[in-house]
Amino acid sequence: MLATVFDTKTMEFLSQAGEPAVPLHLLVVDSDPAVRSACAEIASSLGYVVESTGDLSNARSMLRGHAADILLANLPYNSTSGLELISEVKLLYPQTAVIAMTASGSVNAAVEAMRCGASDYLTKPFAMDELSTVLDRAASAQLTDNATRQLREQLRLSQGLGAMIGRSGEMEKLYRILSKVAQSSHPVLILGESGTGKELVARTIHAYGLNAQKPFLPVDCGSIVPTLIESELFGYVKGAFTGANRSKDGLLVSAEGGTVFLDEIGELSLDLQAKLLRALQEREVRPVGATHRVPIKARIVAATNRNLAEMVEKGQFRKDLFYRLNVVNLKLPSLRDRREDIPLLAAHFLDRISREHGRKFTLSDEALRTMMRYDWPGNVRELEHAVERACTMSSGPILHLGDLPTQLQNHGLESRRATTAGDDANESAGPQLMTLADMEKQAILSAIRTLNGDKLQAARLLGIGKTTLYRKLKEYGIADPLNDE
Numbered sequence: 001m002l003a004t005v006f007d008t009k010t011m012e013f014l015s016q017a018g019e020p021a022v023p024l025h026l027l028v029v030d031s032d033p034a035v036r037s038a039c040a041e042i043a044s045s046l047g048y049v050v051e052s053t054g055d056l057s058n059a060r061s062m063l064r065g066h067a068a069d070i071l072l073a074n075l076p077y078n079s080t081s082g083l084e085l086i087s088e089v090k091l092l093y094p095q096t097a098v099i100a101m102t103a104s105g106s107v108n109a110a111v112e113a114m115r116c117g118a119s120d121y122l123t124k125p126f127a128m129d130e131l132s133t134v135l136d137r138a139a140s141a142q143l144t145d146n147a148t149r150q151l152r153e154q155l156r157l158s159q160g161l162g163a164m165i166g167r168s169g170e171m172e173k174l175y176r177i178l179s180k181v182a183q184s185s186h187p188v189l190i191l192g193e194s195g196t197g198k199e200l201v202a203r204t205i206h207a208y209g210l211n212a213q214k215p216f217l218p219v220d221c222g223s224i225v226p227t228l229i230e231s232e233l234f235g236y237v238k239g240a241f242t243g244a245n246r247s248k249d250g251l252l253v254s255a256e257g258g259t260v261f262l263d264e265i266g267e268l269s270l271d272l273q274a275k276l277l278r279a280l281q282e283r284e285v286r287p288v289g290a291t292h293r294v295p296i297k298a299r300i301v302a303a304t305n306r307n308l309a310e311m312v313e314k315g316q317f318r319k320d321l322f323y324r325l326n327v328v329n330l331k332l333p334s335l336r337d338r339r340e341d342i343p344l345l346a347a348h349f350l351d352r353i354s355r356e357h358g359r360k361f362t363l364s365d366e367a368l369r370t371m372m373r374y375d376w377p378g379n380v381r382e383l384e385h386a387v388e389r390a391c392t393m394s395s396g397p398i399l400h401l402g403d404l405p406t407q408l409q410n411h412g413l414e415s416r417r418a419t420t421a422g423d424d425a426n427e428s429a430g431p432q433l434m435t436l437a438d439m440e441k442q443a444i445l446s447a448i449r450t451l452n453g454d455k456l457q458a459a460r461l462l463g464i465g466k467t468t469l470y471r472k473l474k475e476y477g478i479a480d481p482l483n484d485e
């Protein structure tokens with residue numbers, strides 16, 4: 001039934017936005033029973049859930065009971081009561097779309113109605129298809145607004161961009177550049193330490209790009225022998241070398257406008273660098289053993305954890321290729337430079353592992369504290385492995401310091417010793433006891449602060465429901481967790 005009410009575009013938009021196809025509620029307010037029932041009948045036949053009334057105070061209480069998606073309100077001649085209703089509705093229920101019905105010739109009333117917040121108007125008498133057109137227009141706008149609101153809310157609640165997790169300032173900056181870069185076809189150079197997520201960024205650029213439905217083809221230049229890389233990238237013809245029983249397209253050709261991801265580009269030999277440069281300049285390749293050239297459309301995204309500029313200085317990397325690849329460069333922050341993302345990433349990996357194991361895991365305060373202080377030389381990959389190991393080692397749902405990899409345990413034990421030494425020094429001031437309630441309050445405050453005020457994430461991190469978190473905040477009298485002493 002909806003398909004008859006909404007155009008295909010709206011329906012597509014809705015299904016993309018994941019909006020359930022629910023009928024919209026329409027309230028018709030007109031003192032003329034004939035107009036009321038005609039409008040109600042037409043709108044019902046179009047798939048709306050319709051209520052109607054001739055009385056304004058009745059209309060108000062109906063709106064209080066269930067705010068309508070669309071209000072079709074008559075503007076009585078010589079009375080401002082209709083306009084007052086419109087203003088009131090727009091104030092109390094801003095999401096309700098208002099259509100005003102005016103008597104023939106009263107252009108001023110229509111203008112006034114629009115000024116009060118009506119989005120459209122109908123001049124009486126109107127034909128059935130006029131009513132259907134304005135309702136359709138209001139419904140489309142209404143559903144688009146709902147979907148946009150929903151998407152905005154999803155983005156607000158999301159933990160990052162696509163599969164990338166992190167809400168730190170560094171990551172937000174990266175997302176902004178990344179979403180712009182994705183829309184172009186220039187080469188991109190991704191720089192960052194090992195495990196910072198370079199391949200994930202490359203995949204995200206591809207996924208948000210114009211050719212997302214085309215292939216994403218990764219090549220690890222660091223682990224494949226040069227002769228193999230050449231035939232992988234450029235392809236070969238039958239008989240080019242022993243075992244080449246048939247011709248094969250290289251990745252730069254078979255990407256067909258998709259993305260070829262050159263990982264560890266710093267490891268590419270000088271000879272191959274020259275060949276890649278020519279391919280990028282001329283947008284064509286010569287397969288191994290061939291005399292002809294083949295056009296390419298692939299986008300190149302390259303990554304390295306080496307200092308390419310320094311390699312250029314030392315003559316280890318071609319300057320011209322460096323400039324060609326470096327049109328846009330994305331420098332990924334190391335994990336120790338965005339520590340505030342650690343709880344979010346840990347929660348994300350815990351979530352995944354809990355789902356895979358069918359058991360729920362949570363980090364103990366001490367384990368999380370240690371993770372926050374540790375320097376993570378292997379960055380996100382090391383964190384992911386640490387969480388995986390802890391889940392395997394743990395005997396219960398709570399992951400303790402002892403479940404973490406040795407280097408983290410050592411780090412944690414050092415911090416513990418430092419704290420104990422500090423406590424010993426304070427011993428003369430008498431033992432400092434903390435009640436369980438105090439500890440719980442501190443854990444809640446620290447989770448919310450670590451996550452920059454994101455209570456939903458904090459609840460997940462603490463392993464409690466959102467409602468429980470709100471109840472506890474109330475119990476402890478914490479109105480503003482970011483500023484509570």
Ligand SMILES: Nc1ncnc2c1ncn2[C@@H]1O[C@H](COP(=O)(O)OP(=O)(O)OP(=O)(O)O)[C@@H](O)[C@H]1O
Nearest residue numbers: 163164165193194195196197198199200305380381
């Ligand atoms: N921001 C992130 N959010 C979620 N997972 C991430 C993030 N960054 C990295 N990862 C995960 O960490 C692991 C390592 O990421 P990736 O392989 O992309 O790093 P890399 O920088 O390409 O590493 P290397 O230089 O060693 O090839 C992957 O499992 C990836 O999914």
